[in-house]
Amino acid sequence: xxxxxxxMTGAEIVLQALVDQxxxxxxxxxxxxxxxxxxxxxxxxxxxxxxxRHEQGGAHAAEGYARTTGKPGVLIVTSGPxxxxxxxxxxxxxxxxxxxxxxxxxxxxxxxxxxAFQEADTxxxxxxxxxxxxLVKSTEDLARTMHEAFYVATHxxxxxxxxxxxxxxxxxxxxxxxxxxxxxxSYKPQVKGDMEKIRDAVLQAAKAEKPIIYSGGGVINSGxxxxxxxxxxxxLTGFPITSTLMGLGAYPxxxxxxxGMLGMHGAYEANMAMHExxxxxxxxxxxxxxxxxxxxxxxxxxxxxxxxxxxxxxNKNILVDKAIVGDCAHVLEDMIRIWKTHAHKTxxxxxxxxxxxxxxxxxxxxxxxxxxxxxxxxxxxHAIKRLYELTKDRDAYITTEVGQHQMWAAQYYRFEEPYxxxxxGGLGTMxxxxxxxxxxxxARPKGLVIDIAGEASVMMTIQELSTxxxxxxxxxxxIINNRWMGMVRQWQELMHGERYSxxxxxxxxxxxxxxxxxxxxGLRAEKPAELDAKIQEMIxxxxxxxxxxxxxxxxxxxxxxPSGAAHNEILLGPEDEDAVSPSEQGKAMV
Amino acid sequence: MAMLVVKEGKAFPHTVSVLVDNxxxxxxRVIGLFSGRGYNIESLTVSEVDxxxxxxxITIVTSGTLQVIEQIKAQLERLIPVHRVAxxxxxxxxxxxxxxxVKVAGTGEKRLExxxxxxxxxxxxxxxxxxxxxxxxxxxSDKIGAFVSLMRRVGLVEIACTGVAAIKRGPxxx
Numbered sequence: 001x002x003x004x005x006x007x008m009t010g011a012e013i014v015l016q017a018l019v020d021q022x023x024x025x026x027x028x029x030x031x032x033x034x035x036x037x038x039x040x041x042x043x044x045x046x047x048x049x050x051x052x053r054h055e056q057g058g059a060h061a062a063e064g065y066a067r068t069t070g071k072p073g074v075l076i077v078t079s080g081p082x083x084x085x086x087x088x089x090x091x092x093x094x095x096x097x098x099x100x101x102x103x104x105x106x107x108x109x110x111x112x113x114x115x116a117f118q119e120a121d122t123x124x125x126x127x128x129x130x131x132x133x134x135l136v137k138s139t140e141d142l143a144r145t146m147h148e149a150f151y152v153a154t155h156x157x158x159x160x161x162x163x164x165x166x167x168x169x170x171x172x173x174x175x176x177x178x179x180x181x182x183x184x185x186s187y188k189p190q191v192k193g194d195m196e197k198i199r200d201a202v203l204q205a206a207k208a209e210k211p212i213i214y215s216g217g218g219v220i221n222s223g224x225x226x227x228x229x230x231x232x233x234x235x236l237t238g239f240p241i242t243s244t245l246m247g248l249g250a251y252p253x254x255x256x257x258x259x260g261m262l263g264m265h266g267a268y269e270a271n272m273a274m275h276e277x278x279x280x281x282x283x284x285x286x287x288x289x290x291x292x293x294x295x296x297x298x299x300x301x302x303x304x305x306x307x308x309x310x311x312x313x314x315n316k317n318i319l320v321d322k323a324i325v326g327d328c329a330h331v332l333e334d335m336i337r338i339w340k341t342h343a344h345k346t347x348x349x350x351x352x353x354x355x356x357x358x359x360x361x362x363x364x365x366x367x368x369x370x371x372x373x374x375x376x377x378x379x380x381x382h383a384i385k386r387l388y389e390l391t392k393d394r395d396a397y398i399t400t401e402v403g404q405h406q407m408w409a410a411q412y413y414r415f416e417e418p419y420x421x422x423x424x425g426g427l428g429t430m431x432x433x434x435x436x437x438x439x440x441x442x443a444r445p446k447g448l449v450i451d452i453a454g455e456a457s458v459m460m461t462i463q464e465l466s467t468x469x470x471x472x473x474x475x476x477x478x479i480i481n482n483r484w485m486g487m488v489r490q491w492q493e494l495m496h497g498e499r500y501s502x503x504x505x506x507x508x509x510x511x512x513x514x515x516x517x518x519x520x521x522g523l524r525a526e527k528p529a530e531l532d533a534k535i536q537e538m539i540x541x542x543x544x545x546x547x548x549x550x551x552x553x554x555x556x557x558x559x560x561x562p563s564g565a566a567h568n569e570i571l572l573g574p575e576d577e578d579a580v581s582p583s584e585q586g587k588a589m590v
Numbered sequence: 591m592a593m594l595v596v597k598e599g600k601a602f603p604h605t606v607s608v609l610v611d612n613x614x615x616x617x618x619r620v621i622g623l624f625s626g627r628g629y630n631i632e633s634l635t636v637s638e639v640d641x642x643x644x645x646x647x648i649t650i651v652t653s654g655t656l657q658v659i660e661q662i663k664a665q666l667e668r669l670i671p672v673h674r675v676a677x678x679x680x681x682x683x684x685x686x687x688x689x690x691x692v693k694v695a696g697t698g699e700k701r702l703e704x705x706x707x708x709x710x711x712x713x714x715x716x717x718x719x720x721x722x723x724x725x726x727x728x729x730x731s732d733k734i735g736a737f738v739s740l741m742r743r744v745g746l747v748e749i750a751c752t753g754v755a756a757i758k759r760g761p762x763x764x
């Protein structure tokens with residue numbers, strides 16, 4: 001650490017603050033308004049810079065890095081287009097509560113407001129897609145603001161922040177201040193839950209006859225301890241547990257009480273159990289519309305406990321009976337302690353009946369599919385199932401793009417640990433997976449990092465293959481190619497009278513050749529018989545690989561709760577499609 | 591039937607006080623939150639209240655169901671530069687005032703009538719010419735509304751109004 005009063009240029013202050021905040025890697029793209037920072041970076045050996053090919057890719061890479069390490073991801077972009085390109089990644093990080101520090105260059109202070117070259121009102125534009133942002137107008141304020149930014153991004157509900165730094169502020173000198181441990185002036189998130197409420201919640205849990213735990217990304221964001229505690233609580237109570245898309249891995253998919261993911265494309269048993277339960281413990285999830293389905297039919301008979309660090313998530317969509325504001329790990333720890341000290345027992349007879357009911361639902365085998373052999377096309381579900389079987393014993397990390405393949409990945413890839421599943425949940429950002437995989441691979445150099453992609457999504461950020469090659473990041477792109485924007489096509493089939501308006505992926509590249517032109521290995525699998533060998537070749541190749549899997553074109557993603565429907569109105573397969581008669585209200589929902 | 595968050599239905603006006611850092615952009619954050627999340631603002635005032643502590647106070651009159659107001663409060667509370675949020679309508683008795691500057695133009699009987707009405711409302715005359723007055727009136731929004739509607743009949747030409755400032759009764763601070 002440097003001495004507290006050493007004078008430095010603004011650019012040096014930025015880098016020193018990064019080092020003092022234990023940042024090892026930054027993602028970025030240089031440009032006019034960040035040249036002083038890049039100049040200072042030139043001689044620094046303690047910060048690794050990953051040059052991306054587009055600032056959106058940089059933001060997603062930083063997100064991927066953050067999600068697999070639990071540390072904030074850092075991104076450096078220039079003013080104007082550099083900052084506006086990063087906006088999608090910032091909005092993505094805000095929706096999924098990912099700590100992200102975006103340092104943007106800005107035109108010199110005397111030019112602000114003049115429509116200078118590459119000027120944009122970055123703090124104005126990013127105000128609603130960041131947790132907070134700052135325009136630093138004086139080098140004296142820079143060190144303090146940098147440290148404050150790290151505090152804000154990582155405390156409470158994590159999120160992205162932007163520090164907009166005019167070029168003259170980067171050039172001028174000021175004393176550097178080391179980070180201090182004193183809390184924030186106004187931002188003091190509550191981490192300990194209210195004990196009275198926790199006691200009540202535990203009492204209700206012990207009385208439950210048909211309980212369920214519904215966990216979310218908040219458990220993962222809270223840190224590894226929260227996942228351990230969640231597992232302890234499930235072991236202690238024997239309650240069945242489901243999770244949101246964001247929360248996969250907090251409880252292992254092989255765990256005996258695991259119901260699978262819930263929600264629009266969740267497991268039949270998970271959704272039915274949510275519908276019929278009499279006690280629901282929601283930990284670190286936010287009753288998102290993809291989870292609840294029709295609000296007035298959501299879990300009608302349950303006593304609902306909601307644990308969330310963000311009080312604005314409580315009673316936003318669903319009114320709950322017991323709201324506990326606090327960090328998941330703290331609250332889970334208190335719950336377990338109270339459960340143990342009061343020697344609470346579950347109603348085992350009722351719980352046994354409940355498990356039997358769940359077992360009935362499980363028998364429906366909602367993820368069943370039939371893969372034909374020979375000349376038949378590969379089923380997308382099968383492709384992911386095989387990928388899972390061939391990688392499950394390795395140090396694997398999965399990212400995805402957005403759409404059908406993403407849901408199939410969530411359904412057929414089974415996660416045993418947190419920090420191994422990186423997907424764009426809230427914002428649903430196509431183009432997320434490839435750059436996110438780059439960020440994960442940077443953090444996990446020895447890991448097997450696979451982006452399960454769709455051919456339409458991956459085209460949005462395909463240029464980042466060049467980043468992977470430059471930085472020798474051996475990511476694997478597993479493209480489920482059905483030559484459609486599959487989820488759009490599915491909705492058009494089910495809700496818009498099979499009018500496939502502009503959802504066909506026309507004029508696609510030959511992905512294998514495209515990969516080769518970037519300097520990656522390109523592979524293609526067309527038939528079920530060659531699938532395993534191609535996946536194996538992908539895994540065994542030391543370097544970035546693109547494996548394009550040509551799959552059944554018109555396969556739909558099931559189960560599905562159509563928008564505007566309730567959990568118990570779930571469609572299990574094509575045979576249920578006739579049951580879809582979307583209400584006008586449902587049709588208007590996304 | 592699940593318990594629904596009622597967003598439509600009977601909405602009541604609430605006066606919300608927000609203590610914030612007096613930094614550039616704070617007001618934009620608060621206003622952006624209201625427009626971005628579809629809440630409405632009926633009145634808004636902002637002014638620095640503590641120069642040393644660098645604090646401003648924003649008073650917002652907004653209307654919504656109880657649950658929407660709760661959401662607004664929670665959303666405001668999580669803005670980084672926000673120190674404290676209080677729903678004065680719910681948290682007990684408070685006093686509210688706004689100030690209006692009202693210009694009327696006219697001569698003869700109309701002008702006299704404007705003066706008489708201003709007297710009844712205890713408005714002060716800030717400016718007078720042979721054919722106009724500028725009145726200053728302080729009061730509740732209702733009183734100002736009543737005054738303005740009367741002035742319309744006697745030559746109202748322009749209004750400038752501060753919006754509501756509010757404070758809790760009794761010895762406690764926000």
